[in-house]
Amino acid sequence: MPANLLSSAREREVLAAVADGIITAAAGAALRVVVTCSPSHLPFAGQLTKALHARGRACRCLVPSPDGPPSDDAEAIRQAAAGQAIAMIVEGTPTSGGEVCRISIRISHDSREASPSPTSSEQADGSGRDPDVIVDYSDPDGPTILQFSVRLALSTDSPVEVTMNGGE
DSSP states (O other), rough: OOOOOHHHHHHHHHHHHHHHHHHTTTTTTTEEEEEEEEETTTHHHHHHHHHHTTOOOEEEEEEOOOTTTTTTTTTHTTTTTTTEEEEEEEEEEOTTTEEEEEEEEEEEHHHHHOOOOOOOOOOOTSSSSSSSSSEESTTOOOEEEEEEEEEETTTTOOOOOEEEEEEO
């Protein structure tokens, strides 16, 4: 039982740190977050949505159906990550010329696949780049943030980058 409490407390800390980082990176911009994970870790996206909402971002979590009609955001991620669950956290509609903060998160449960792969060209957000945030669930004491490198994608395509590497 104490291990479960420790793991739950650590998961809450990781969720809070990820939410706080997203809030900082997305200040003044519409929000688009793609979470790629195994189906068993899909609740992370819902919990992150609640954490972002509690911080003042009126967002919602969408899980595209493979059989559903394509939408502008869902089409790019529907084709990625075979065998993975994908969720999108969206807020607002970007205005013409408005800023959009696009963040991709990968949830891993195997430490061998947790590190970013420099040769990977197919990412869940369709950007061709590695995930901005990697959360590793392989530690029995709970999840760890392995990477947090968020780009603020401006309408002019001039990224501003905030990077934190290493443990939580």
